[in-house]
Structure formats: structure tokens, C-alpha cells
Amino acid sequence: MSTMKLVVFTLLVGAIMAQDTVNWAIFEGRFYAYVPKSLKWTDAQEFCLTLGGSLASIRSSQEDEFVKALAEGRRAWIGYSDAQTEGAWLWIDSDPSTYYGWCPGEPSNAGGHQNCALIEFSRLHLFPPRAIKCWDDQDCHTTYGFVCTKAL
Ligand SMILES: [Ca+2]
Numbered sequence: 001m002s003t004m005k006l007v008v009f010t011l012l013v014g015a016i017m018a019q020d021t022v023n024w025a026i027f028e029g030r031f032y033a034y035v036p037k038s039l040k041w042t043d044a045q046e047f048c049l050t051l052g053g054s055l056a057s058i059r060s061s062q063e064d065e066f067v068k069a070l071a072e073g074r075r076a077w078i079g080y081s082d083a084q085t086e087g088a089w090l091w092i093d094s095d096p097s098t099y100y101g102w103c104p105g106e107p108s109n110a111g112g113h114q115n116c117a118l119i120e121f122s123r124l125h126l127f128p129p130r131a132i133k134c135w136d137d138q139d140c141h142t143t144y145g146f147v148c149t150k151a152l
Contacts, residue, residue: 022051022148027066031150032056034070041116044077044146045092053150055079059097064119067147068133071120077146080117082107082137089117093149100135107137116140119147 022033031053039047045055056078058064067078079092080100086109091097103123108114114137121136138144 024150025070026152027063029152031152032067032070033148034072034074034076034145035148036074036145038143038145039077040143041077041081041140041146044144045079048079048146048148048150051148051150053148054093056147056149057091057093057095057097058101058119059095059099061099061101064099064101068119071145071147073120073133075118075120075144077116077118077144078135079149080135081115081140083115083140086115103132103134103136106135109137111139114138118144 022035024031024033026032033051035044035047037044037047041055048054056067057080058067058078080089081092082089084090089100089107101119103121104125106121107117116139117135117137119135120133123132123134125132
């Protein structure tokens with residue numbers, strides 16, 4: 001096998017294997033997948049790009065619940081970041097939505113370096129006492145699974 005053929009073959013197998021790691025689900029006109037790979041936020045976005053998508057934007061409470069159900073209680077990066085300008089949270093896919101599902105007290109920017117959002121952060125709600133799952137900002141270099149979306 002020539003080197004070029006080997007490169008093409010390797011890329012092809014790589015693409016097929018990448019596709020195999022995700023199960024797409026459909027919600028209101030988009031594909032969504034929870035990817036159980038532990039990656040930094042920028043690497044997660046790169047991985048979503050290889051699947052023809054992007055880290056997920058979340059635009060309503062219904063979509064929030066759907067995406068959380070996909071993640072099955074696991075923390076997961078979504079495509080929301082204020083890395084460019086502190087406090088100016090933007091969706092990586094440029095979605096103009098202003099919906100958010102932050103936990104009480106979040107985004108905290110703890111330590112001055114929390115610029116990426118994840119879902120399924122557990123927070124104890126005191127009155128009435130119950131565990132709630134909501135968004136938290138964390139250090140973008142921390143590794144988590146993540147949720148990709150792509151167009152149908
Ligand atoms: Ca935080």
C-alpha cells in the first residue's frame with residue numbers, strides 16, 4: 001500500500017471510528033449527541049467540528065432538559081464561553097439566544113479563570129432542600145464529556 005493510500009485509509013477509519021463513538025438524537029430540528037470523551041473545552045469543540053457540528057447551544061428550558069437527559073447526569077461541556085470578554089457569554093455557534101440555566105451563584109468565575117460552561121453541575125438547593133442540576137462555569141482546561149449538535 002502506498003503512503004498516500006495508507007494516509008487516506010487511516011483518515012477514513014478515523015472518521016468512521018469517530019462517528020461510531022456518538023449516538024445522535026433529534027430534538028426540534030437538530031441532531032444532538034453526548035460524547036463520553038473527557039476533553040478540554042477547545043478540544044471538545046474540535047471533536048464536534050470533526051463530526052460536522054459544534055458544541056451545543058441551548059436555547060430554551062425544554063432544550064436544556066433534553067440535553068441534560070442525553071448526558072444522563074454527567075457533567076458535560078456546552079458551547080457557551082466568556083473567554084473573549086469576561087462576563088460576555090457567547091454561544092460558539094453564534095446563536096443569539098439569551099436563555100441560560102446557571103446554578104444559583106453561577107457563573108462565579110472562581111479564581112478568575114472559569115470561562116466555559118458545563119451542564120449537570122449538582123447544587124444543593126436549601127429551601128426546599130433538594131439537589132438541582134444546573135450550569136456552572138469552570139476552567140476551560142478541565143476535561144469533561146460534552147454535547148455536540150449539528151444540523152439535520
Ligand atoms: Ca463556577
